[in-house]
Amino acid sequence: EVQLLESGGGLVQPGGSRRLSCSASGFTFGSYAMNWVRQAPGKGLEWVSSIGGGGGIIKYADSVRGRFTISRDNAKNTLWLQMNSLRGDDTAVYYCAKGFPTRLFDYYMDVWGKGTTVTVSS
Amino acid sequence: QSALTQPPSASGSPGQSVTISCTGTSSDIGSYDYVSWYQQHPGKAPKLMIYEVDKRPSGVPGRFSGSKSGNTASLTVSGLQAEDEADYYCSSYGGRNNLVVFGGGTKLTVL
Numbered sequence: 001e002v003q004l005l006e007s008g009g010g011l012v013q014p015g016g017s018r019r020l021s022c023s024a025s026g027f028t029f030g031s032y033a034m035n036w037v038r039q040a041p042g043k044g045l046e047w048v049s050s051i052g053g054g055g056g057i058i059k060y061a062d063s064v065r066g067r068f069t070i071s072r073d074n075a076k077n078t079l080w081l082q083m084n085s086l087r088g089d090d091t092a093v094y095y096c097a098k099g100f101p102t103r104l105f106d107y108y109m110d111v112w113g114k115g116t117t118v119t120v121s122s
Numbered sequence: 123q124s125a126l127t128q129p130p131s132a133s134g135s136p137g138q139s140v141t142i143s144c145t146g147t148s149s150d151i152g153s154y155d156y157v158s159w160y161q162q163h164p165g166k167a168p169k170l171m172i173y174e175v176d177k178r179p180s181g182v183p184g185r186f187s188g189s190k191s192g193n194t195a196s197l198t199v200s201g202l203q204a205e206d207e208a209d210y211y212c213s214s215y216g217g218r219n220n221l222v223v224f225g226g227g228t229k230l231t232v233l
Contacts, residue, residue: 035222037168037224044211044224044225045160045162045211045213045224045227046224047213047216047220047221047222047224050222059221061220062219062220095167095168097168102173102174104155104156104174105174105215107156107215107222108156108158108170108173109160109170110170110179112167112168112169113167114167115167
């Protein structure tokens with residue numbers, strides 16, 4: 001069974017850092033792009049970052065560029081999101097999602113984890 | 123403010139059809155067929171329902187269909203069922219700087 005399990009969420013002070021992890025199982029991890037998507041309380045989905053299967057293609061949303069870093073270790077079937085300089089508007093449930101590749105676009109998301117909650121507050 | 127515009131709510135009775143719109147620009151929906159739709163039940167993770175404008179992943183009922191005209195994409199749910207009540211989000215390729223953009227979401231109520 002294809003599964004994604006996020007961890008690392010918690011309460012962080014403004015300006016602080018947090019590292020989220022996403023452990024994957026049930027598929028050939030390195031063959032797929034991976035994504036982070038977040039959802040603030042009571043709000044909609046917001047794309048955060050994506051990384052290609054080999055790690056060579058990395059993209060960020062304007063709202064996190066320069067503060068967040070996505071990375072992966074295909075040998076460990078693990079995706080990370082390093083979050084620095086956290087602000088109150090980063091408070092959200094953070095989902096990792098597996099890319100669903102098509103001929104032209106690798107970043108549809110067909111498998112999602114249950115999410116991990118990050119709360120930025122003093 | 124979301125990059126793609128959706129109506130906040132939609133509704134229909136069981137058995138009816140309902141269509142949810144998603145309006146973008148000529149830089150996203152208008153130029154690329156990389157439109158997808160996600161269903162999210164309360165407290166649950168999103169689920170991919172439509173990709174590449176009108177394609178359904180394996181396991182998604184045929185009652186769900188997608189289309190696009192100009193800068194607007196649409197999701198139609200035919201033969202509404204109680205379990206279709208959920209939030210629906212459209213998404214599109216947003217360009218080289220913002221790879222993926224989402225709509226603000228539409229809450230579908232089955233009356």
